[in-house]
Amino acid sequence: MAERLSAEARKQALGGIPDWGEISGRDAIGKTFVFKDFNEAFGFMTRAALVAEKLDHHPEWRNVYKTVEVVLSTHDAGGVTALDIELARAMNAIAA
Amino acid sequence: MAERLSAEARKQALGGIPDWGEISGRDAIGKTFVFKDFNEAFGFMTRAALVAEKLDHHPEWRNVYKTVEVVLSTHDAGGVTALDIELARAMNAIAA
Incomplete structure (x- = not known):
């Protein structure tokens, strides 16, 4: 199972997926x-x-x-995991 | 352009589309x-x-x-119109 990313790892991963940010009040990312x-x-x-x-x-x-608001989080892990980063990256590629 | 339905007409139309209801605080229907x-x-x-x-x-x-929350309203008309009823009916048929 995917493991929840540390705050540091999440911050670093977000640097690689433009325009994704933290969702306030949740351990989730959104765009x-x-x-x-x-x-x-x-x-x-x-x-x-x-x-x-x-x-x-x-x-x-x-x-x-014409608007799509996306929130990603991994329920089983209680937060953001590598799976969320992978899906976010794929979504950016599709929208590019 | 589609005209906003009266409260009476909307209520009657809702009777024909199971499980659709009014959205509180908005002139919209949802399911x-x-x-x-x-x-x-x-x-x-x-x-x-x-x-x-x-x-x-x-x-x-x-x-x-597995969940889809739908809200229908006709922006241009400022409320629920026959178009919303038609789309709601079509969605029920698809989900049936």
């Missing part, structure tokens, strides 16, 4: 993606969903038209 | 769908997204693993 329209936003979600399913690690996310 | 797993939940979202795009009317929705 808000803004696209051109719903088609692009849901296209992003679909590609990210396939990655999530393959990793067996799923996001909390909210979509309103 | 929480619970599926077997992420595959089913995101499959539902994908089918609903195609309907939404066709209607040019999009949901606010949040997904956490």
Whole structure:
């Protein structure tokens, strides 16, 4: 099972995934993606969903038209793990 | 453009779409769908997204693993319209 990252390791990992930040009050990371329209936003979600399913690690996310707010945390580990960093990195690559 | 439904018309329409209810503090309707797993939940979202795009009317929705929380309102009309009822009905049919 993925282990919860230390504050230091999480900070270092966040340095490598632009625009992801800590979620206040939770041991989680988050990012808000803004696209051109719903088609692009849901296209992003679909590609990210396939990655999530393959990793067996799923996001909390909210979509309103062209915006997708994502929060990542590893429930079983009670915080942010390498799985969250991997999914965050994949999401950035998809949205790029 | 779709017109905002009266309280009476909305109440009547809600009677025809099981498990949809008013969202407190907003002129909106909502429902929480619970599926077997992420595959089913995101499959539902994908089918609903195609309907939404066709209607040019999009949901606010949040997904956490097997759960999808949906809120529908028509921004331009400042409340619930026939478009919301149509999308809600389509979502129930997809989830059935």
